Amino acid sequence: MVTSFSFYAIFIFFFLTFLPSINTAAANSKHPLFAFDLIHRDSPLSPLYNSDSTFWDKAERLYESSIARNAYIASKRRLGKSHDVNVDNFFFFLAKFSFGSPWVDVFAVIDSGSDLLWIQCNPCENRQPQTGLIYDPTKSKTYTNISCGSLNCMSDHHTYCDTNNVCGYRNYYVDGSYSYGFLGIDSVLFTNPDGSTVASYVTFGCGINNKFSSQGHLAGVLGLSATNLSLVSQLQGDGPQQFSYCLGNASDPSSKGNVIIGPYAETSGQTTLFTFDNLYHVNPIEIKVGSKSLNLSPKVFGPPGNVILDSGTIYTFLPPKVYRKLAHAIRKSIRSFKVHSIPHPRPGMLCYKGNIGRDLNGFPTVTIRFQGNAELVLERWSIFINDGKERFCLAFASTGGSIRRSIIGTMAQQFYNFGFHIDTQELSIIRSVCSIIPNPTM
Known part of the structure; x- marks a missing residue:
């Protein structure tokens, strides 16, 4: 995954379980539901679909991109306001929605840390190959x-004024990608679960000079950071400000997720508090492997708010002391399974020869418990990451330094719905099948 930094705040937001699950529900007619599906990047419905390769074929680069993103997020204290959108295919799910009049279908990467929705527009300078319609x-x-x-x-102080008195933006990315454009207002169309549609006018970035590594297959980026310019803030009605996102099974191309914005977003479940500074910060207090706690010290994660819930990082990054304890517990637990340890290019990483589905049935869960009563109970598909070649690795890594921020990445977020109460800064977490169903009151 590619990290990024910018002159405009934009940041890029995605089962096999016996635990109780829920369905996210639609709003009643008084409060329109602003919802859209998230499509797996390897789904035949995705513009990135390639029958000859899969997401997991890029496992080595997934790790490298996660390392780069982790290092960049750690530097944000020095760089100030910035964004880390991934534009190099290292993400699980794409948002699909319709834009403009007449409607144009677009696919965008989501990120829980960026605010602005921007899409690729015509007239387009530095045009790249396109597989679908571009918004004009x-x-x-x-x-x-x-x-x-x-x-x-x-x-936002990163916008600028052009000679025609039009508000512009500039986004730069660490991999050399960029998007330049201007701000505008147009209509976005949302389709409710009952088949009805609702449209809303939103402020967005219209990118006219873009360089992607995704070669024109994607239309842009949809940020979920709750600033004034984000859809999260723009689409709120007169009820409480909240939104939710749910990430499906990354190992299943047919799996979907969803994003719901507004007072009727799914926010049930166990709760914990979060802090917000364009990123969503949480406070883990315990990690268990099976029933055994790692016995972490209270300050091992650093000061409050030093851990980020991020939809743009694949791996979960932990402080060195925490990672070593977790890796040790994983090594002990995996000895009773028919897999063999193999070297990894990065020192300290745990990799094994075998198959997650075939060889790790019954592997103990890893539980991340947060302040309050919220927790993530991770099963084998969230603990390990498969590269599709009879090899899998632990989906956790060390931050590489005690002062760096830790990250709860998307592998650990699979199969869960995250509901954000913006007003109260309360986060609800619940196991979910990530489907949107009509509310019986509609």
Whole structure:
């Protein structure tokens, strides 16, 4: 996964279980439901679909990109406001939605740390090969520019004013990718589970000079960071400000997820508090392998808020002391299974010859418990990451330094719904099948 930094805040947000599960529900007619599906990047419905290769064929680069993202997030204290969107295919799910008038279907990467929704637009400088339609603001009957004097333009110091008094933005990425464009307003169409649709006007970034490593297959980035310019804030009604996202099974291309924005987002489950500074910070207090606690010291994760819940990092990064304890417990537990340890290019990483589904049936869970009563109970598909070649590795890594921020990555977030109460800064976590069903009151 590729990390990024910018002059505009944008950040890029995705079972096999016997635990109780829930279905996320639609809103009633008084409060429109702003929801959209997340499609697996290897699904035949995805513009990135390639029958000859899969997400797991890039396992080595998944690890390298996660290392790079972890290092970049650790540097954010020095760099200030920035974003870390992944544009190099190292993500699980894509958001699909319709934009403009007439409607154009677009696919975008989601990220729980970025705010602005931006999409690729015509006229497009530095054009790359395209596999689908591109949004053209000159052909949309509902599009309007945002002037430099508007509150939306002035809400972020990384925007700029062009010679035509149009508010612009610039995003730069560590891998050399970038997006330049301007802010505008147009309509986004959401389809409810009962088949009805609801549209809403939103402020977004219209990218006219873009360089992706995804070669034009994706239309842009949809951020879920709750700043003024994000859809999370723009689509709130008169009820409590909240949203949820649910990530399906990364190992199953047919699996889906969803994002729901508004007062009726799914926010049931066990709760913990979070803090927000364009990233969502949580406070883990215990990790168990099976029933045995790692007996962590209270300050082992650093100061409060030093752990980030991030949809843009594949691996979960832990402080060195925590990682060593976890790795030791995993080594002990795996001895009773018919797999063999094999070297990994990175010192300290645990890799084995074998198959997660065939060889690890009954492997003990890893439980991450947070302040409050929320927890993530991870089974084998979330503990290990498969590379598709009879080899799998532990989906955890060391931050490489005691002062770095830890990250709860997307492998650990599979099969769970995360509900964010923005007003109270409360996060609910519940095991979920990640489907949206109509509310009987509708």
